[in-house]
Amino acid sequence: MHPDVRLLGGRYELVALIATGGMGQVWQGHDTLLGRDVAVKVLRSEYTGDPTFLTRFRGEARLAAGLVHPNIAALFDYGEVPPAGPTDEHLAFLVMELVRGESLSGLLYREHTLTPERTLDVLRQSAAGLAAAHAAGVIHRDVKPGNVLIGSDGTVKITDFGVAVSGSTVPLTQTGQVMGTPHYLSPEQAAGARATPASDVYALGVIGYQCLTGRRMFDAESSLQVVLLQLNGTPEPLPDDVPPPVRSLIEGALAKDPAQRFPDGAAFRDAIDDVLAGRPVRRLAPTAAVTAVPDPTGTLPGGVPLTGPGTEPETDVPQSRRRRLLAGALTLLAAAAVAGGLQLAGSSGDGEAAADTPAPTSTSAAPATPSPQAIALATADLVGRPVTEVQAELTARGLVVTLRPLQTADVPDNQVIAVDPTGELAPGSPVTVTHAVAPPAAPAPAPVPDTTQPTTGGDAAEDAADAAEDAADAAEDAADDAAEDAGGGNGNAGNGNGNGNGNAGGNGRGNGKNDG
Template identity: 50%
Template sequence: MRTAPGVALGGGRYRLLRRIAVGGMGEVWEANDDALARPVAVKVLRAEFAGDAGFLERFRTEARNSAALSHPNIAALFDYGEQDGSAYLVMELVVGEPLSDLLEREPVLDPRRLLPVLAQTARGLHAAHEAGVVHRDVKPGNILLARSGKVKITDFGVSLAADQKTMTATGMVMGTAQYLSPEQAVGRPATPLSDLYSLGVVAYEALAGKRPFTGPTAVDIAVAHVNDPVPPLPTTVERRLAALVLRLLSKEPSERPGSGEELAGLLDRLVPQTPPSGVPVLVSRPERPRDEFARTRRDAGAAPDAEAARARADAPPSYPPSRRGRAGRTEPAPGTRRAAARAATPPAGSVLDAVRDAGRNLRRLRLPLVILVLVLVALLGAALADRLVGAAGPAGPGGGAYPVQATGVTRTDQYPRADASGGIIAGERRAARATTDPAGRDAGGTPDPRSTEVKDS
């Protein structure tokens, strides 16, 4: 069966788009399911193994074991088919990357990122174990990390179900040597605890940046898993986490956690923000914008605060009163003058606080008070000026004063009187008095008209 972009499998239903990865037994392609209009992943048996009955049987075994599993942390199987002596699997397409790619970029992961991945993987493995399926090849390349944070276990190609007969000869090792459990290395059957050992190797690698056992050949590595002690983790790793990883890497399966579910619970307790689902939830406080004005004021007030702190440090120490003084001090009896005076006297702290508050209020009201005082001064000055001008009166021509009206009566006493020296009608009136009688008539008995004209003038 030929594989290339545009080739359709399954009677033209699955159209290959691009190759994603190449494994030991097959190739993984991104494809499109034209019948359901959805993206899928298609794993195709490699061309060199086409027609090989053994590899075809392994493909069928992977299809059956994957179809029996349904869990959020296991990549779902949609379809299986055989064509032209080869076979293919149609699976859920996980948009993300395998853990192996992440470890290539970042050899050491922060525990807060790693622990949720390990917990989800442990739950997926527990679901497989409950269904009677042992993965037998747990490694970073088979742990897919979706962009949403979900973990998907894939590639059950060498898995073994409880009701299946082994397809390997006695003593034949299945799996990857770097992640192989000691019991698998010596040819014993793999168990669910073997998968947990392999997951422990993954955890060690992500925390230390290297695998616990290495060697020039796969056989040397397998022997190291069986005989060599586990090297200690870096001291930067938290003590409880390091103890749990070393427990997973125990040579004896009975010393490891009893199940994937138990392991997931232990991992969850190491990170408080990891919920039971294993998906990390990062809660951060909203950051407030920086207040430059407040920062300037704080910097300006830093020097006085430092001087006050130095002054307090230089002050002589103060000591609380002795027990004898406290014991001899008695409270005044209620109702006495001393008790009333103590109740009326506010504490020293409250007085100081009141003085400070009053000072702050005065500082706030400084400008309004100044304006009010200026207005009052202006009004008082205007009133005083009016009073002074009214008392003196406006001057008339020749230094005399103008008539002043008061209660409707015209005062004329300010003019020079006729009897006074320099009077303007003094001459005529004196001449008139000599020739007239008191009634204003002249000696002949007729009134003198000039006296009236003189008055009018």
């Protein structure tokens, strides 16, 4: 989707496409009034006519406008452009702080894993941003690597509050719809319960796990299977070289029971500070429903030890509660299947939002056969490069590429403008690469003959040919005349007039004289 106008609201100029997500596109823009670069998120044209999506988009603007923190991408403005004519579309857009850098998903694609020190830095800044949101009563609900931006100076900023909720939010979720991205979805969200600040902490724990291992915590052939694994699955252990305090921190954030997790972003941020300072981690107050198990090894209270496959996971979550969560989730999934399938809806970002998938025929939460390694695509890594280079790279990585030329004078010829979809893709997935094509040059006007000047070029050649032809004719006539003059005959001698035939082919006449 490309907006019909290049200047939104008479102020914001769209410069280059940055990313395409579930609800819209994010552009690098320029505020012509204040003279600064911004990020402009434009709602997809197919959604502007849907009151639910427009309401959610406006809700994102209201929630993000009230959040001011160094680790949250600032919202500057919101606007809508009504259609000017019957063929025009309704445009809605957000104007945000432009973060010069890359997403965490792009960083992980390039480096695969991060050191424990860098992982803690990313988690600490992310938790600080979420702490400000939680203090304002806002729950993000879709924390994932694509929504964690890392600036060129190392500053981390949380972005995209497209499915966030607050205490005053009007529910927009339909029955059977789970908001969020399955790979980073908390167990309580997967079970259909309302998200809490601890749900965002769980997502940060999953991100930390991925940073340290180079892989997602759970992966399967379908989004629905991933949701079931979030409910009852046990992840692979963290690598042996992860320091015990860091290991315990991640385990504490990944507790299946939200009551056993760090309760919000502020608590998780403080726990990270304790680990960085080498202090004992502050213990969480046990709830009435759950009794904390003393940990003589010094791991975080509430931590869920990670065990390998085939072993019974040690857990501080009562089995009765686990069974209730699983039963509730299966009931929800069964009801959704009857109604036409479970809908997993994520907000816009780097393409990690899950598509609708059919419900499985089995209620087992055992992991399915691992799917092939996913292929991560980041728009920032592809846009602006030559199209032949991008096509060759994506084809070599196992994707099916379709080229879409777009005539424009704003981007150099054969430069990639957009790639759709992006994020984590399965091998063999189709990818559309939009590239610039220079408009055809306007034909030069036909020259007007100038009758006041001597002819040149083609006319001169024609005149020269005519002159040569005239000269040849003249030469032929002269030759004929000369032959005729040379044709006099010899007359026979005698009295009177004698006639003779000239040898030269002419008729000659001579006068004869009698000598004798």
